[in-house]
Amino acid sequence: MRKEKRFHIKWIMVMLALTASVLLCGCASSNKGVNGQVIVYNWGEYIDPETIRMFEEETGIEVIYDEFETNESMYPKVESGAVAYDIACPSDYMISRMIENGMLSEINYDNMPNAKSNIGAQYYEQARGFDPDNTYAIPYCWGTVGILYNRTMVDEPITRWEQLWDEKYADDILMQDSVRDAFMVAEKLNGDSMNTLDPDELTAAKDLLIEQKPLVQAYVVDQVRDKMIGGEAAIGVIYSGEAIYTQKENPDLVYVIPEEGTNVWIDAWVILKNAPNKENAEKFIDFMCREDIALMNFDYITYSTPNVAARELIEDESIKYSEIAFPDLSQYENLETYIYLGEDGDSLYNELWKEVKAH
Amino acid sequence: MKNAAKKIYIALIVLFLYAPIGTLMVLSFNASKTRAKWGGFSIQWYIALFENEEILRALFNTLVIALVSSLVATVIGTIACIAMTGMKRQAKSILMGITNIPMLNADIVTGVSLMLLYISLGIRFGMGTILLSHITFNIPYVILSVMPRMKQLNPSTFEAALDLGSSHLNAFFKVVFPDLLPGILSGFLMAFTMSLDDFIITHFTKGVGVDTLSTKIYTEIKKGIKPEMYALSSLIFVTVLTLLVLINLSPDKKEKK
Numbered sequence: 214m215r216k217e218k219r220f221h222i223k224w225i226m227v228m229l230a231l232t233a234s235v236l237l238c239g240c241a242s243s244n245k246g247v248n249g250q251v252i253v254y255n256w257g258e259y260i261d262p263e264t265i266r267m268f269e270e271e272t273g274i275e276v277i278y279d280e281f282e283t284n285e286s287m288y289p290k291v292e293s294g295a296v297a298y299d300i301a302c303p304s305d306y307m308i309s310r311m312i313e314n315g316m317l318s319e320i321n322y323d324n325m326p327n328a329k330s331n332i333g334a335q336y337y338e339q340a341r342g343f344d345p346d347n348t349y350a351i352p353y354c355w356g357t358v359g360i361l362y363n364r365t366m367v368d369e370p371i372t373r374w375e376q377l378w379d380e381k382y383a384d385d386i387l388m389q390d391s392v393r394d395a396f397m398v399a400e401k402l403n404g405d406s407m408n409t410l411d412p413d414e415l416t417a418a419k420d421l422l423i424e425q426k427p428l429v430q431a432y433v434v435d436q437v438r439d440k441m442i443g444g445e446a447a448i449g450v451i452y453s454g455e456a457i458y459t460q461k462e463n464p465d466l467v468y469v470i471p472e473e474g475t476n477v478w479i480d481a482w483v484i485l486k487n488a489p490n491k492e493n494a495e496k497f498i499d500f501m502c503r504e505d506i507a508l509m510n511f512d513y514i515t516y517s518t519p520n521v522a523a524r525e526l527i528e529d530e531s532i533k534y535s536e537i538a539f540p541d542l543s544q545y546e547n548l549e550t551y552i553y554l555g556e557d558g559d560s561l562y563n564e565l566w567k568e569v570k571a572h
Numbered sequence: 573m574k575n576a577a578k579k580i581y582i583a584l585i586v587l588f589l590y591a592p593i594g595t596l597m598v599l600s601f602n603a604s605k606t607r608a609k610w611g612g613f614s615i616q617w618y619i620a621l622f623e624n625e626e627i628l629r630a631l632f633n634t635l636v637i638a639l640v641s642s643l644v645a646t647v648i649g650t651i652a653c654i655a656m657t658g659m660k661r662q663a664k665s666i667l668m669g670i671t672n673i674p675m676l677n678a679d680i681v682t683g684v685s686l687m688l689l690y691i692s693l694g695i696r697f698g699m700g701t702i703l704l705s706h707i708t709f710n711i712p713y714v715i716l717s718v719m720p721r722m723k724q725l726n727p728s729t730f731e732a733a734l735d736l737g738s739s740h741l742n743a744f745f746k747v748v749f750p751d752l753l754p755g756i757l758s759g760f761l762m763a764f765t766m767s768l769d770d771f772i773i774t775h776f777t778k779g780v781g782v783d784t785l786s787t788k789i790y791t792e793i794k795k796g797i798k799p800e801m802y803a804l805s806s807l808i809f810v811t812v813l814t815l816l817v818l819i820n821l822s823p824d825k826k827e828k829k
Contacts, residue, residue, distance in 0.1 A: 252780055257791025258798070262626060279780040280791035295691050296780050435796050443608025462606055514795070 246275030251493035254279050254287065254301040256480070259354070260501075261513035268500050274493045291316065291485065298485055299494040305479050306393070308350050309343035310553035317349040318484045324495045325351070327502035335542055336519035340479055342550035350481035351498055352519040356453040357540065357548075358394060358476045361437070365465050366447035374402045374471045377448060378421075383428045387440060387449035390432035392566040393551055394476070395422060398450060401473045401547065408552050415565060422569045432570070441466055452478075454516035456537045468537045474547020479519070593809055600802035617803040624800055630788040631804065633699070634768060637784060641706035642763035648707070649714025649763075650756055653722050654748075656715075668719070671712045682709060683776035690777065698779030705777040706767045713766055714759035721755030 246269060257280040265276050279298070281287040284307040291298055291311075303311065311317050322329045328351045336352045344350045362371045366385065377386055377398065389395055397407040399418035409415065430446050437449040442462045451459070456468035482498045484491060500506060507523035517538045518524060527533040542548060554562065600618070604611025621627060652671075656664050674682060686705045695701060725748065733743035771786035778787060789801055 254780075256794050257788075258795040277781040280783070280788075282791050282793045293687075293691065295687065295697050298780070435793070438796065439606050439608045442606045445608070462604065462609060 246273050248273040249490055249493055250275040250277055251490050251497045252277045252279070252296070252299045253497065254281060254291065254298045256280065256302060257282055259302065259480075259514060261509045264501070264506050264509050267506070268497060272493075272496055272500070274496065276497070294487070297487055297489050299488040299490050300482055300484055300497060302353055302480055302482055304551070305340075305343045305481075306551035306553045308481060308483060311483065312344065312349055313553060316486050318486045318488060318491065319348050320351065320484065321495065324492075325499040325502065327499045327504075331502050331504055331507065331520045331522040333519055333521040336479070339477055339542065339548075339550060340481060343479075343552050344481075350479075350483050351502065352479050352481045353501065354454070354514060354516040355477065355479045355519050356517050357470050358389075358397065358450065358452055358478070359456070359468055359470045360448060361441050361451040361456055361459060361466055361468050362448045363441065363444060363446075363463075363465050364467055366444070370467075370469075371448060372469055372472055374398050374473050377450075378402075378425050378428070380428060382447055384430050385447035386425075386429050387437050387446045388425075388429050388432050389437075389450045390434050392562045394450065395432070395566065395569070396562060397476050397551075398422075399425075401471070401475060404473070407476060407549050408554065410554060410558050410561070415561070419565045419569060423572045426569065426572060453537055453540075454514075457532070457535065458515060460537075470540060470545060474545065474549065477542065477548050477550050479550060593805075596802050597806040597809070600799065600806045602799065605799055617799040618807075621800040621803045621807075626783075627785075627788065627800055627804060630783045630785045633782060634784040634786075637699070637702055637706055638764050638767040641703055641710055641767050642760050644703075644707050645710035645763045646714050646756060646760040649711045649759060650718050650752065652711070652715055653718045656719070657722050668715075671715050674709055675712045675716070679709075679770070679772040680776075683773040686773065687776040696779065697777065699782050701777045701779060702774055702782065702784070705773050706770065709770070709773060710763035710766060713762045714756075717759035717762055718752060718755040721752050725751055 251274055253276060255278070259280075260278075265278060268274065269276055279296070281290070284303050287301060287303060288307060288310070290296070291301060292314075308317070320328075332352055336355060337347050339355070340347060340350055340352055360371050360374075360377070364370075368381065376382070377388075388398070393407070396415075396418050399421040400407045400409060400414065402421065403414065403417050405411070405414045405418070431440075433440065435455075437451045438455050438459055440446050441449050441451070442459055444463070444465075451468070453468065453470075456466075460466050460468070482501065484494045484498070488494050501510070502520060504520060504522035504526055507518050507520035508526045511518040511520075511523060511527070524533060524539065532538060599607055601613050601615065602609075602611055603614035603616065656667055659667070683705075686701075686708065690697060690701050729747050729751075730743055733747045734740070738746065769786075770784075771790065774784050775787055775790070778784070783791075785804070789797060792798060792801070
């Protein structure tokens with residue numbers, strides 16, 4: 214009987230410890246905005262939290278901030294209407310899908326002076342690929358997809374996608390493990406569009422990827438970064454946003470935009486059709502386009518900003534004029550942006566990608 | 573020979589179980605952000621962790637949800653057990669079957685169906701929906717650990733207490749409850765860990781701006797998991813380990829020997 218009692222005391226102590234730990238770290242504060250609220254759905258780690266606090270202070274609008282991890286997980290959440298979001302920040306092809314399905318609301322540039330004046334014309338131009346008249350989306354972050362290579366591990370500078378098929382580099386190549394990015398490489402190499410639905414072009418791309426497969430060390434997503442820094446591979450396909458960071462960690466790494474052309478991706482703010490706080494949404498997006506705020510976000514996220522006024526404010530010359538962060542898009546040919554291919558197109562690509570992976 | 577083989581076998585098991593956690597703890601002291609390079613020893617991620625309001629709020633949410641949901645589930649589950657012992661055999665086994673289904677069910681099925689239920693009922697997603705969901709999937713675990721204890725009870729003690737003039741409620745708390753307590757406590761702890769652990773159901777039933785640790789970590793995928801999370805995970809692991817060691821070192825273990 215004594216033993217039993219001790220046993221109980223022990224467990225009660227555990228419970229007390231748990232309760233105490235809960236109480237100790239409780240510090241959630243909530244001050245309702247006097248001017249209503251705005252509900253924002255953005256990528257994880259895709260904003261400087263300080264800018265949200267500043268917005269709340271300056272406008273008195275409470276920001277309810279939610280995060281997603283992929284375009285594909287964002288879409289059904291917005292569509293299901295479980296939560297009525299005001300603003301989202303999807304990528305190019307997902308925006309074209311949302312436009313097609315009538316989920317977005319038109320942007321009134323008169324209410325957004327910063328968006329009108331600070332975002333560079335060339336980025337609006339590039340965004341027309343998925344938003345033909347710039348009716349719905351205001352670019353927030355952008356970048357290119359290119360090749361990152363370790364100059365101590367290759368014989369000559371890498372400048373073309375073609376070199377990813379060079380047998381010299383067998384087992385030293387990292388490819389992106391995502392349908393569109395993998396096919397983009399092969400399609401660009403063939404001189405085709407990366408939004409193609411032509412069966413012959415797609416088969417050619419698929420065959421090319423199968424041919425390359427024995428040379429590929431691994432199909433990876435964000436491990437490219439760590440593997441390249443650690444010198445575990447010589448050549449990797451990577452997003453430009455990661456390139457500056459990897460170079461800082463390992464100065465032997467070089468980033469190039471391949472001559473055959475590549476993908477220019479854009480993540481952009483959109484206001485949703487059934488947004489309950491449209492006016493506040495406009496204020497929020499415009500606030501994010503203000504040059505000092507955009508600069509804070511650029512410093513935090515480190516992905517290229519389309520905000521030319523913010524770029525002017527960058528103090529570090531090596532970043533301000535960086536060819537990686539801010540390449541002159543007009544210099545390159547064959548730059549494209551993904552668009553939505555429709556359900557049939559998507560499943561066709563997935564089918565072919567499965568064949569490549571299973572080969 | 574046989575002994576050596578045994579030891580190697582155990583060592584291998586422990587190695588496989590703890591190598592990932594060990595790596596994580598080492599990396600949490602890495603001054604460099606990347607796992608590929610050792611930038612020197614540093615506690616900067618621990619400092620950054622305690623300055624990061626988002627992570628701390630997620631931790632707070634996780635612990636509150638785990639504590640409240642497991643407490644509520646424990647009360648409901650225990651009452652259900654008491655009711656079930658009074659039932660006929662057939663009704664009891666049907667009810668046991670029903671409570672077992674959610675446990676065998678894939679989390680994603682539970683998560684999606686709860687989400688659809690909330691949408692169709694027009695319930696606003698938020699902390700409340702997460703709590704409801706966690707209570708829901710916690711109840712079976714409590715029942716499962718209280719029920720066997722219930723079966724071991726000697727019904728005569730309860731009747732004896734009544735015969736001696738005790739009220740029903742009093743008899744329950746003085747006679748039955750103490751005997752059930754170990755089962756209830758382990759059920760509570762089981763529910764607590766299940767709730768702490770859960771990602772998928774939370775992912776589907778959470779509202780805007782409410783994050784638990786697991787959903788917070790998941791959203792960091794695009795930009796790479798921040799080393800602050802390594803630091804936090806290490807702290808949680810060390811806390812749990814210390815608690816376990818304390819429990820196992822308490823005197824009654826020695827008495828048994």
